[in-house]
Amino acid sequence: MHDDAALFPILRTVCLLESRSEQYGAYLATVLGEQPWIDAWAAEEATHGARLRDYLAVHDPDFDFDRAFARLADLPYHEDDARPPAEELLSRCVVEALAAGFYRALRDAARTPELQALCATLMRDEVRHYKGFRTHLAARPDLSWPARTRVIARRVRELDDDQIAFAAHCAYGDGDYHHRRSRREYMSRVYALYREEHLAFIQAMLFRALGARPPRRWRWIVRRSLFAAVRLRATHTRLLSGLA
Numbered sequence: 001m002h003d004d005a006a007l008f009p010i011l012r013t014v015c016l017l018e019s020r021s022e023q024y025g026a027y028l029a030t031v032l033g034e035q036p037w038i039d040a041w042a043a044e045e046a047t048h049g050a051r052l053r054d055y056l057a058v059h060d061p062d063f064d065f066d067r068a069f070a071r072l073a074d075l076p077y078h079e080d081d082a083r084p085p086a087e088e089l090l091s092r093c094v095v096e097a098l099a100a101g102f103y104r105a106l107r108d109a110a111r112t113p114e115l116q117a118l119c120a121t122l123m124r125d126e127v128r129h130y131k132g133f134r135t136h137l138a139a140r141p142d143l144s145w146p147a148r149t150r151v152i153a154r155r156v157r158e159l160d161d162d163q164i165a166f167a168a169h170c171a172y173g174d175g176d177y178h179h180r181r182s183r184r185e186y187m188s189r190v191y192a193l194y195r196e197e198h199l200a201f202i203q204a205m206l207f208r209a210l211g212a213r214p215p216r217r218w219r220w221i222v223r224r225s226l227f228a229a230v231r232l233r234a235t236h237t238r239l240l241s242g243l244a
């Protein structure tokens with residue numbers, strides 16, 4: 001068995017999600033207007049999907065990308081009404097920060113140098129995307145502190161929608177889709193990746209996007225609380241999905 005086989009369910013799912021980013025680029029252009037940097041960003045995100053696809057084609061040849069991706073098309077990519085530009089940019093900062101933290105955790109969980117190197121590259125790209133969106137956000141009229149908090153909280157909550165759960169289902173399943181079951185099985189694997197240092201990495205980016213720099217002691221308390229919450233959810237989802 002491949003040394004990183006335990007990570008293949010995650011890699012398949014994220015490969016499908018990254019492969020949809022061109023559609024998100026089109027959505028972003030409707031919110032922010034056509035801009036060359038949006039095209040460049042979407043094109044780079046598309047390379048993430050392609051690189052993961054190439055990796056899986058070699059190491060997980062049972063993965064039928066075309067079939068899974070066709071199935072994923074049953075779910076509309078973005079059902080939200082367009083948000084105001086500053087809110088959309090802040091939402092992107094959140095997503096890029098989470099993506100960067102996710103690839104860093106995946107890199108640290110990977111056992112083979114090839115997958116470690118791939119994840120490290122994707123992590124660096126996501127950090128650059130985060131910084132780019134933050135720069136564009138800074139050029140917009142300022143959002144109030146409560147508004148920023150609300151946007152960040154909403155974007156984190158949206159991680160529970162069908163986008164990830166359905167992609168996880170398409171990565172393996174042909175049968176009926178059950179949102180809660182699919183989400184639980186996928187997230188139980190993802191939560192298990194995170195160590196406290198990964199959360200600290202994400203937290204630092206989110207605080208910067210929030211425009212806040214709380215005292216060191218507060219940052220420590222928030223990080224410990226986040227870590228405890230992730231551990232708890234990891235155990236909870238693992239037990240419920242029968243992977244314990």
Ligand SMILES: [Fe+2]
Pocket residue numbers: 018045048099126
């Ligand atoms: Fe990406």
Ligand SMILES: [Fe+2]
Pocket residue numbers: 045096099125126129
């Ligand atoms: Fe990105």
